[in-house]
Amino acid sequence: MTEKLVPGELTIAQLKRLSGAERVRVELDPKCRAGVRASAALVEKAAQGDAPVYGVNTGFGKLATKRIAREDLALLQLKLLRSHAVGVGEPLSDRVVRLVLLLKATSLARGYSGVREEVIDTLLALHNAGISPVIPCQGSVGASGDLAPLAHLCLPLVGEGEVFFRGERMPAAPALKQCGIAPLQLGAKEGLALINGTQVSTALALDALLAADRLFEAAVIAGSLTLDAARGSDAPFDPRIHAVRGQPGQIDCAAAYRSLLVGSQIRASHLENDDRVQDPYCLRCQPQVMGACLDQMRYAAQVLVREANAVTDNPLVFADGGHMVSGGNFHAEPVALVADALAVAIAEIGAISERRVAMLIDTVISRLPPFLTPDPGLNSGFMIVHVTAAALASENKSLAHPASVDSLPTSANQEDHVSMATFAARRLSQMLKNTAHIVAIELLAAAQGIEFLRPLRSAPAIENVMRLVRSVSPAMMSDRSLARDIEAVHHLVEAGDVGHAIEAQIRELQALKLH
Incomplete structure (x- = not known):
């Protein structure tokens, strides 16, 4: 049986089913994809422009005043995941990690984060393949999102980090290869969208x-x-x-x-x-x-x-008005x-x-x-x-x-x-x-x-x-x-x-x- 995920419409009953002992295969409601594509197009336009846009062509946090060269924008997002994956402590349970994967995917699928469809699809592919990223339980203060744990969640998307797969803890790359999942090449803002958010604290x-x-x-x-x-x-x-x-x-x-x-x-x-x-x-x-x-x-x-069901990224992408707005939903x-x-x-x-x-x-x-x-x-x-x-x-x-x-x-x-x-x-x-x-x-x-x-x-x-x-x-x-x-x-x-x-x-x- 496959469970349909409708972004913004998750219920407590559905969340209970999805976090049960048996992993439930999921698929995304196709109606959300047009909005995802529209917001990704707006981010790509900003990346090709000259105006500074936080998280797209600038540094992060206190380094937001630092401009990043256009040829380094993809590397900026990859370095963000690497630098923020610094959690410590025992790994979160498989049950919680499954919830985090699904909450992150459906939040991005609301179409306000500017990521490509491939990013969301890869998150769901990990879930459906039974791949659980290793997420250390300590290292988040619950603001600017669950930065460290979400970085550990998302490093496997690019073929890095560690996962649990078929009862074994292993590097992510061979697990992805066994399941036929291609590692992502991150685009502008995508690393930031992946680690901004409250999905770990919410799942816990x-x-x-x-x-x-x-x-x-x-x-x-x-x-x-x-x-x-x-x-x-x-x-x-x-x-x-x-x-x-x-x-x-x-x-x-x-x-x-x-x-x-x-x-x-x-x-x-x-x-x-x-x-x-x-x-x-x-x-x-x-x-x-x-x-x-x-x-x-x-x-x-x-x-x-x-x-x-919330969108807790920053900045948010409002494709219908052509705006990217910084806030604090994280x-x-x-x-x-x-x-x-x-x-x-x-x-x-x-x-x-x-x-x-x-x-x-x-x-x-x-x-x-x-x-x-x-x-x-x-x-x-x-x-x-x-x-x-x-x-x-x-x-x-x-x-x-x-x-x-x-x-x-x-x-x-x-x-x-x-x-x-x-x-x-x-x-x-x-x-x-x-x-x-x-x-x-x-x-x-x-x-x-x-x-x-x-x-x-x-x-x-x-x-x-x-x-x-x-x-x-x-x-x-x-x-x-x-x-x-x-x-x-x-x-x-x-x-x-x-x-x-x-x-x-x-x-x-x-x-x-x-x-």
């Missing part, structure tokens, strides 16, 4: 957002499981409570919690003889906390989809701010999950056996499992510090305010892993709590989740190492399997998904 943030979508669903389900294990009340999820506040995420989350708990024998068993007036906040305020996180994620999705502040918002949301999802684990092991609050073991003293049960969750939640607090408030001037103070969007987005990956482990620990702890309430059954949906957890981790009635169990459930959370186990039963879960 989108990748994190899609992972957060799966994590969020699992965390809502884990919270429902914990509520029943602690014999909590579902009264705080009454729709009237949430309607009078009017926060959409909160309303949707409350509906999901209500639906998840329908038919619970455990809930029915203590409806009339429960002497607790109110549950702890970690149970009672789940719709308020998780709903606020959901609203942040939905806002981030809006911004990131706009950015995925500044990644929108991405930085929503990445910081996502960081806080991810930290909060983990923070309230950790509090629920702490509540479950506290026999005074949960009224379950101490540390969720039937023989406390001889057994420590979930005592140190909770410590692991606490350590991860605390680590997330440091990682959630906003990156966007930091700025170091670069390029001899020409670029005197930067967004730090690339780091803001990149650090989300570790936070997601931390929080997925916390949620996995909660699922294990809540499932253990349910065991002490047998033979009563939880809600049918929750029992499906119980079976999923038990498929990789049996109940622990005597101490054993739970390290492998935590990893196994963590993989279920990351893969979205927790939600998949019951999505068909609970339509309200679909309302929580990013569409």
Whole structure:
């Protein structure tokens, strides 16, 4: 199957498909090609003229006052890629690199960058051939575009740099040759158009957002499981409570919690003889906390989809009026701010999950056996499992510090305010892993709590989740190492399997998904 890319019309659903485990073959909507040709013609006209045009016949950044001879214009673009490919650190994942290739190609295909069709076609050829440029993860400040990582992305277009191909890291030239892809000879402005842009920070943030979508669903389900294990009340999820506040995420989350708990024998068993007036906040305020996180994620999705479709090059080429205009669309502040918002949301999802684990092991609050073991003293049960969750939640607090408030001037103070969007987005990956482990620990702890309430059954949906957890981790009635169990459930959370186990039963879960 081939997926058609319509520049300016990418959706979150399409981006999700394109970043999946299987590489999807893509093709460009032919309707965009006339605009691409028109803008390339305008750049070529400027290159043949005598007037100084930034990025076409001048140096870059602080060197913009330096004129470049006409015979050196192609060499100028090649040297730009070479000089800017100075990233460090581990390579970005194949999943992220695929997104970067597609976002860069569709941005250029909007027809405002002045590149030839061959440039865009070669980017897509790399993607379709399974060639992933090696992009070191560090070295961008998220202004003037993701210069260093995009230079690493694009060096293989000219037969230089490194790529991953068929499971091997190798020089780009032989990989291109094996696939019958001819290296490009860059024209005027093309090197600049390739490295200007926010595609790396945007791809990193989108990748994190899609992972957060799966994590969020699992965390809502884990919270429902914990509520029943602690014999909590579902009264705080009454729709009237949430309607009078009017926060959409909160309303949707409350509906999901209500639906998840329908038919619970455990809930029915203590409806009339429960002497607790109110549950702890970690149970009672789940719709308020998780709903606020959901609203942040939905806002981030809006911004990131706009950015995925954006033209973030400089200068921009407006062929219809015959103008080339310098601006600052390469500044990644929108991405930085929503990445910081996502960081806080991810930290909060983990923070309230950790509090629920702490509540479950506290026999005074949960009224379950101490540390969720039937023989406390001889057994420590979930005592140190909770410590692991606490350590991860605390680590997330440091990682959630906003990156966007930091700025170091670069390029001899020409670029005197930067967004730090690339780091803001990149650090989300570790936070997601931390929080997925916390949620996995909660699922294990809540499932253990349910065991002490047998033979009563939880809600049918929750029992499906119980079976999923038990498929990789049996109940622990005597101490054993739970390290492998935590990893196994963590993989279920990351893969979205927790939600998949019951999505068909609970339509309200679909309302929580990013569409």
